[in-house]
Amino acid sequence: MDYFVEPERKVPVVNDVDVLVCGGGFAGVAAAVAAARNGASVMLIERYGFLGGLATGALVITTPPLNNGINREIARRLVDWQSYAPDWAKDDAMDSEFIDSGDNLLPYDPEATKYEFVRMLLEEQVEILFHSYIADTLCTDGHIDGVIIENKGGRSAVRAKFIIDATGDADVAAQAGAPVRTVERPITMMFNMADVDSERALERLGKWTGLKKFMREAIANGEIDFDLGVDADFGAPGIFAADLIHKGQLNIWGGMLYSNQSLDPAQRTRAEIVTRDHAFRMAGFLKKNLPGFENARLEQMSTEVGIRATRNLEGELSPAKKEVVRGAFSDTVARPYLGKDLAVPYRSLLPKKIDNLLVAGRCISADDDIMGRLRLIPVCSATGEAAGVAAAMATAQGISAKAIDVGQLQAQLAEQGVEL
Ligand SMILES: Cc1cc2nc3c(=O)[nH]c(=O)nc-3n(C[C@H](O)[C@H](O)[C@H](O)COP(=O)(O)OP(=O)(O)OC[C@H]3O[C@@H](n4cnc5c(N)ncnc54)[C@H](O)[C@@H]3O)c2cc1C
Structure with missing residues (x-):
């Protein structure tokens, strides 16, 4: 070198x-x-x-x-x-x-x-x-x-x-x-959505964990293309807190990105780009397709992608x-x-x-x-x-x-x- x-x-x-x-x-x-x-x-x-x-x-x-x-x-x-x-x-x-x-x-x-x-x-x-x-x-x-x-x-x-x-x-x-x-652990971009009508969303999802199934079905049906040519699982978003801190606010796990060596600056840079892209796509998809999200907005993303361990x-x-x-x-x-x-x-x-x-x-x-x-x-x-x-x-x-x-x-x- x-x-x-x-x-x-x-x-x-x-x-x-x-x-x-x-x-x-x-x-x-x-x-x-x-x-x-x-x-x-x-x-x-x-x-x-x-x-x-x-x-x-x-x-x-x-x-x-x-x-x-x-x-x-x-x-x-x-x-x-x-x-x-x-x-x-x-x-x-x-x-x-x-x-x-x-x-x-x-x-x-x-x-x-x-x-x-x-x-x-x-x-x-x-x-x-x-x-x-x-x-x-x-x-x-x-x-x-x-x-x-x-x-x-x-x-x-x-x-x-x-x-x-x-x-x-x-x-x-x-x-x-x-x-x-x-x-090496999978990494995740967490983000918050605001102005969600939770009651209407829950009528469709049953419970918040139903969001994962909803996203997986959308991907399986080809309604959304998250294939960015990287080792990512966008079908695994979770909800950790809904309406708990602020009414109408949802805290969402974006997709999991695997095989990221987070001590490598180039891979870390790619992870920021990919996971932010995922979060925006997911927020946009929910807004368009999930009842209760019509007026919702992506309020905040993590300062940096969440890296569990290096x-x-x-x-x-x-x-x-x-x-x-x-x-x-x-x-x-x-x-x-x-x-x-x-x-x-x-x-x-x-x-x-x-x-x-x-x-x-x-x-x-x-x-x-x-x-x-x-x-x-x-x-x-x-x-x-x-x-x-x-x-x-x-x-x-x-x-x-x-x-x-x-x-x-x-x-x-x-x-x-x-x-x-
Ligand atoms: C996506 C995700 C979801 C999680 N979910 C949960 C959950 O639901 N519940 C739970 O309990 N835990 C959860 N965790 C784990 C938990 O959040 C972390 O393990 C914990 O917060 C780590 O605390 P820490 O103080 O050890 O490290 P950190 O929070 O990483 O703090 C390290 C600090 O050091 C600073 N720092 C690092 N390197 C340098 C440097 N070279 N010079 C100067 N400053 C530096 C950083 O900026 C940071 O402020 C989650 C983690 C992730 C990534």
């Missing part, structure tokens, strides 16, 4: 903190809040201009129960958005239902979430730096000295005693040389599905939602080879067959909370991630309301 050799240059160090959190999704926000509450000076760096990651930017908008540790607090703050909350959650007395509603998927408003997350970080004096891309990691003998960021101000560095990789893609772990593996850490432990579901680790540090045994051990956050790094969120270490469940939102924030507390402990005690007394970490998590 042809290449340039970059000239050596000095990079200004723009900040020096105890804990640097890379990425501002549910995992990063929980990690930053937890680290700050445990006495660390914390900075969070995010490439976009908002927080929430996929959960807000990719219009995911539904989550399993947020009913343990910091998730409980997040749920309460989101329910406080009375005008945005669904009717049944508006009444204060219903708070507990919102928080403890078993297996139900709960809706939340992405804009309220972005706003509340900024407030949570500012309340804890976390320094936020938006529009900054973590481009590289400065590492000596298995120790990260700092990260290189790029933004409109140019290229600079942040020095930190401890790093939490909450990029979702294990970017920092991979840059630092910790073992990671690449993974890399996972190969940490000190990659537990198997049965172990995670049984939930009986001696080093359990996250029990994402009560009512299920699902548990995450500290070793799933702990990279090999790097002494001052923890990984949180959808790129932690576990077998592929359980990662579908471990990528759910409450798991990401629960692992973020555990990583944040551990990072603050490590910096306060001047020890490595591996040297942490897990019993002490568990006690501290319990102290702040995490039921392990």
